[in-house]
Amino acid sequence: MLHVDLRDLARGPVETKGELAPDDPLFQGLDFTLAQPVVVGGRLQATGEGRFYWHGTLKTLVSGECRRCLKPVSIPISSDVGALFSQDSDAQDDPEAYPLDPEADDVDVRPAVREELVLVVPRFVECRADCRGLCPRCGKDLNAGACGCPPTTDLRWAALASLKDKFRD
Numbered sequence: 001m002l003h004v005d006l007r008d009l010a011r012g013p014v015e016t017k018g019e020l021a022p023d024d025p026l027f028q029g030l031d032f033t034l035a036q037p038v039v040v041g042g043r044l045q046a047t048g049e050g051r052f053y054w055h056g057t058l059k060t061l062v063s064g065e066c067r068r069c070l071k072p073v074s075i076p077i078s079s080d081v082g083a084l085f086s087q088d089s090d091a092q093d094d095p096e097a098y099p100l101d102p103e104a105d106d107v108d109v110r111p112a113v114r115e116e117l118v119l120v121v122p123r124f125v126e127c128r129a130d131c132r133g134l135c136p137r138c139g140k141d142l143n144a145g146a147c148g149c150p151p152t153t154d155l156r157w158a159a160l161a162s163l164k165d166k167f168r169d
């Protein structure tokens with residue numbers, strides 16, 4: 001479970017285990033696409049009056065697009081999360097802590113799952129380090145071979161050459 005009852009936490013650390021589907025409302029509004037459920041593990045424990053520390057793990061697969069050639073790319077995500085949940089009213093101002101309602105009877109670790117994903121999912125990926133991308137003129141995938149467009153440097157020289165012609169007369 002990704003909600004842990006405070007009464008269980010009073011007895012000792014509790015394992016957090018769960019899977020969140022890509023279409024879970026928790027992930028609404030993210031600017032990347034989950035290709036697989038997010039597998040969550042870890043454990044939550046009390047660290048003082050109304051304070052709980054979660055050491056969690058996340059694993060999933062995100063589908064992205066190569067920023068050079070636009071080919072679909074699968075991005076494996078695997079991350080460790082450390083998050084503090086607190087019922088203390090001071091936690092409202094602490095950017096490091098997730099505030100909990102003083103009346104809460106459980107801790108929901110899912111907001112920390114979402115936040116960690118936002119932090120760790122890379123937005124600019126490449127299908128491979130030496131991807132040649134698409135030709136900016138004809139759009140052909142240059143990984144499949146040259147397209148026949150003149151290289152851009154030659155175009156620049158051609159423009160210079162035609163300028164030279166203009167100044168000649």
Ligand SMILES: [Zn+2]
Binds near residue numbers: 068070127128
């Ligand atoms: Zn590529």
Ligand SMILES: [Zn+2]
Binds near residue numbers: 135147148149
């Ligand atoms: Zn081309």
